[in-house]
Amino acid sequence: MKKRTIIPIGPYHPLQEEAEFFQLYVEGEKVVDMDVRISYNHRGIEGISETMHFDQVTFLVERICGICSASHPLAYIQAVEDLAGVEVPERALYLRTIINELERIHSHVLWAGLAGHFIGYNTVWMWAWRYREPVLDLLEEISGSRINYANAKIGGCRRDIPNELMPHIQKVMDELIPPMDMITKAVLDDPVIHARLKGVGVLTKEDALRYCVTGPTARASGVPIDVRRDDPYAAYDRVEWKVITRNEGDVFAKAVVRLLEIFESIKIIKECAEKIPDGPIEAEVREIPPGEAVGHVEAPRGETFHYVRSDGGNRPVRHKVRSPSYVNVPSFRASCIGQSISDVSITLASVDPCYSCTERIAVVDSDTGERVYTARDLIKLSQDKTKRLMEERGRQTNE
Amino acid sequence: MSWKIWALKKSPWVFHVNTGACNNCDIELLELLTPRFDVERFGIKLVGTPRHADALVVTGGVTRQAAPRLQEIYRQTPKPCVVFAIGSCACSKGIFKKGYHMIGPVDKVIKEVDPEAIVMYIPGCPPKPEAMILGVVKALAAL
Structure with a gap:
């Protein structure tokens, strides 16, 4: 038998922003097995949310993850609205769509930058993050904060986007297209990136289905699932857009899916800003009846799923969160084993794992x-x- | 002022520790390195190991799992060093105050190891990059 070495990565490692711990079992250069240990970030959010009342939980779930800080509240709010049987005004649906798509753009650009950083292309990192700034500025203008938007609330939205700002949104989106074009072309045409990412970390369609992965990770493996299309929420069924899929399943395909999704998001935002109807932005919610409900939303990383049970009081009796990374992270076993060590970090990064969402305790x-x-x-x-x-x-x- | 503090203030190298943050403070921190804010022009640089660092930047209220690691990282950092607690969670545990898994805040955990530790607070959820720069400048001026 060959000599087996264990390489620990983490919990505090210069490559990772968040604390997580991987053990790679290697023979020579080849990874033969791997193990992941989590819960460095476990904060007990489900427990805390049972001590807060329904409106406060919105702000708590916003802080599950800083990058999905529009998707988590929206999924929770949809669950509660389903429970209370609230009819959300049309304008609020469009506002939610705009904020959620802006979030998707900034998350995907952020990922593209970090992926560049992981393979040693710091230029891509600097470029991508520079062109992400206008999106953050726009979010600050329309919601008051660069990252925690706190816009959605049970029954509608907390703040309106004035109609005078709509042309400005259109303009920012138009100005975003050329730099995104440039980054996409730089990635798609660069021979080094081709050599580095093609055929690396392949997650086959069978494995994708077996591990139940979601979001861009699934779409890059030829599984066309997208909550926005399959179970439309907000205003996604009122605008024209398409689901991007690729069949290769390697890291390159995941990058392509994310980069092309940016253009779809720009299209959605432009159309929403054009079509947004006038009217109220919130409906009155009197009380939450006893019962249980689920809400799901397509976060930048995949489907995020919230389950809420109420006993008729003003707090959730049970609140369960299932975030996309929770199902995407185990797929590392399918995509990393058999790779060389140097490809592991980009493979791990390719599902855009978010440990603050995922943390459970064991x-x-x-x-x-x-x-x-x-x-x-x-x-x-x-x-x-x-x-x-x-x-x-x-x-x-x-x- | 001792010469060590004088040298520390010149161009602080920082090591970033996430002790249970939601990523927000972390991405705003990375934002500081990218072209718009670019703090490297002031000599502030993220380093890969605490042994090279003059300052620790801690984000997140400290969880049970992360606390011993944070203390170990603090022990490995050459003294004198400054600990920056970035964000509401790091300063006071913030919205996660009631969580059973939270031991924090950062100053409490660090002071278990070294009661003399210098801890600076930059509150906000998340603090804007400008606020972080301001906080670091004020902290270094106060040393």
Whole structure:
């Protein structure tokens, strides 16, 4: 048997913003197995949300993840609205669509930059983040904050975007197209990026289905799923756009899917800014009846899913969050094993993992890192010991 | 002023520790390195290991898992060093105050190791990049 080495990555590692811990088992240069250990970021959000009332939880779920800070509240709000049977005004739906798509643009551009950084192309990083700035400025103008927008609320939206700002949104979006074109072309035509990303970290369609991945990770493996189209929410069924898919499943395909989605998002925002109807932006919500409901939203990384149960009081009795990275991260086992170590970091980055969304807590023996014995193992140990003792006794009596 | 503090103020190299943040402060921090704000022109630079760092930038209220690691990282940083607690969570645990898994805030965890530690606070959720620059400038002036 070849010599097996364990390479730990993390929990605090210069490549990663967030704390996570991967153990790569390697033979020579080849990764043969891997393990991930999480919960450095676990904050107990589901528990905290049961101590807050329905309106406050919106701001809590906004802080699950800084990059999906429009998607998580929207999924939660849709669950509560479903529960309360609220009819959301048309204008609020368009406002939600605009904010969510701006978020998708900034997230995908951010990813493109970080991916460039991971493969050692810092120029791509600097470019991408520079052209992301106008989007953040626009978000600040229409919501008051660069990143935590706090725009959606149960029954509608908290702030209106004045109609005078709509031409400005159109203008910013028009100005965003040439730089995005440039970045997309730079990525699609660059021979080094081709050599570095093509055929790397392939997640086949079968594996994608087996691991139930969502979002761009699934769409790059030829699984055309998108909540925005499959179960339209906000104003997505009122505008024209298409789902981008690729069949290759490698890192390059994931990059292409994300970059092309930016253009679709720009199209959606422009159309929304044009079509947005006048009217109220919020409906009155009197009380939340007992019952349970789910809401799901296509976050930049995939489907985010919230489950809320109410007993008729003013707090959720149970609130469950399932974020996209939670299902995308296990697919590393399919895409990383068999790769060389140098390709692992970009493969890990390619699903755009977000650990602050994903963190769950699990109990393991902290001293040895071994799994804790299960009941069956204990019974087996006990039976073995009895057998051993019986054998020893038998030997003694025979002698 | 000791010569060590004088040298520290010249061009602080920082190491970034995420101890349970929601990513917001982290991406705003990375924003500082990119062309619009570009703090590298002032000699502020992100480094890959705490052993090279003059300052720790901590984001996030400290979780149970992250606390021992944060203390270990603090021990590895050459002294004197400055700890910047960035964001409401790092300053006071913020909205996650009631969470059972939160031990923080940052100053409490750091002061368990070193009661003399210099901790600076930059509140905000997340603080704007301009606010972070202002906070660092004010902190260094106060040293």
